[in-house]
Amino acid sequence: MLDNNVPQPWQGQTTLVFALAACSIGLGNVLRMPYLLGEHGGAPFFLSYVVTVFTVAVPLLTAEVMLGSKGRASPLGALRWASDQSGRSTHWSLLGVIQCLLGVMLAIYCLPMIAWMVDRAVVLNSGLLASASATEVATNFKQLVDIPNVTILVALVGLVTLLAALGPQVAMALIGWIALPAMAVALFSLLQYGIEFGDLESAGDWLFGVNYSNFGWEAAMMGMLSGVLTLVAGLGVGSVFGARSPKNLPLLRAVIAAALLDVAFMLATAVALLSLLGATNVLPAEGLAFVFVAVPYAFANLPLGEVYGAVFFGFAALATFAALLALLEPSVMLLHQEGGMNRNLAALIVGASLGLGVFGLEHFGQQIGFLPLLLDVTIVGILLLLSIFVAWRMPRPFARAELFREPRWLFIVWWLCLRFVVPTVLVLVLIWQLLAPR
Numbered sequence: 001m002l003d004n005n006v007p008q009p010w011q012g013q014t015t016l017v018f019a020l021a022a023c024s025i026g027l028g029n030v031l032r033m034p035y036l037l038g039e040h041g042g043a044p045f046f047l048s049y050v051v052t053v054f055t056v057a058v059p060l061l062t063a064e065v066m067l068g069s070k071g072r073a074s075p076l077g078a079l080r081w082a083s084d085q086s087g088r089s090t091h092w093s094l095l096g097v098i099q100c101l102l103g104v105m106l107a108i109y110c111l112p113m114i115a116w117m118v119d120r121a122v123v124l125n126s127g128l129l130a131s132a133s134a135t136e137v138a139t140n141f142k143q144l145v146d147i148p149n150v151t152i153l154v155a156l157v158g159l160v161t162l163l164a165a166l167g168p169q170v171a172m173a174l175i176g177w178i179a180l181p182a183m184a185v186a187l188f189s190l191l192q193y194g195i196e197f198g199d200l201e202s203a204g205d206w207l208f209g210v211n212y213s214n215f216g217w218e219a220a221m222m223g224m225l226s227g228v229l230t231l232v233a234g235l236g237v238g239s240v241f242g243a244r245s246p247k248n249l250p251l252l253r254a255v256i257a258a259a260l261l262d263v264a265f266m267l268a269t270a271v272a273l274l275s276l277l278g279a280t281n282v283l284p285a286e287g288l289a290f291v292f293v294a295v296p297y298a299f300a301n302l303p304l305g306e307v308y309g310a311v312f313f314g315f316a317a318l319a320t321f322a323a324l325l326a327l328l329e330p331s332v333m334l335l336h337q338e339g340g341m342n343r344n345l346a347a348l349i350v351g352a353s354l355g356l357g358v359f360g361l362e363h364f365g366q367q368i369g370f371l372p373l374l375l376d377v378t379i380v381g382i383l384l385l386l387s388i389f390v391a392w393r394m395p396r397p398f399a400r401a402e403l404f405r406e407p408r409w410l411f412i413v414w415w416l417c418l419r420f421v422v423p424t425v426l427v428l429v430l431i432w433q434l435l436a437p438r
Helices: 014-027 033-039 043-071 075-085 090-126 134-146 150-166 168-197 200-208 217-229 237-242 251-279 288-300 305-338 343-364 371-393 396-402 408-435
Strands: none
Touching (some): 014 043, 014 090, 014 168, 014 305, 033 200, 033 217, 043 200, 043 237, 043 251, 043 371, 075 090, 075 237, 090 150, 090 288, 090 305, 090 371, 150 168, 150 343, 200 251, 217 371, 217 408, 251 288, 251 408, 288 305, 396 408
């Protein structure tokens, strides 16, 4: 019987799908995949990405959700319970602690981006960048980076702390039932705008043109890494969500549905943005320059761009904020359940850690430039260990008992992927990350 210290399950079976999809959209590759697709061969790169999503990321996230559903606890508690029931060392539960820390570290990187997105939405809507040149847009963004909007940052930290303190039911309901529908409406309007004012032919050529000269080992590894990281696997979010899922929910099919939504949102966003860049004769830039320079420039130089530019950055900010809220929940649950803290105090400690982390990143970011690579490598390493534990150290009937609603053939495919495909791909990606020239 569930007690007050065990997460109460959601009543709606679609909440898990919507919440996972919303977080994946915010954390995944929606904002960088358009550039990567064209730069690394178009269709071949997209194929490697999609195959990796469904043969690596989906099995891994399903394993996390399954552990959370079985253990009904924090990532640490779920892994400790699973290792104990499997007759394995409880040292495996330390993976849950690392997942919580990784979630907070990734949230520290997400928060400034949300502030930038909010600022870009306000600036575009005000008309300050109307008919601005690319240089003017870039200069305006550089000023924002050099002098952060502290008011927005503090407001975001306060809001996410408050929502975390209200409890997971409130937070996850907001993510699944408010954030995702709002994002869908915004993206639909952006697609309509792109069709009317954009250049769909150039967007199609960039996204889906077959260019094997740009698709080699480097592009294949980049596609695999993007596929691995596009869902929220390895960060404890799957365990937290699984702990609240109804017991009769087909977990594997729920994760597959979330992955399909994530890929659909990514493609729709890419088509909308790249068609607008094509209409303004702008080539997609790399990294932050794509999101915060090329895209604002395109909106600033198109009819009604100030309105739809604000819609896009509002959509992007909402998606990233939903992911941010989910990233903090594993740590809040860890302090609440394992540390015996009042939930309000746990949320306050995690929120304060987030604020201090952002402050440190702003002042010491250049000295720790290796941190993003370390973060990616650590996530891949944690996922590798997680796959080994579930597929090689945990008895198969343990997993089957939790995934009993899945057809036998689908369960076997999932098990074989987790046992053989996932470790192979993750080892290749890990070697590439460590040996690739920087």
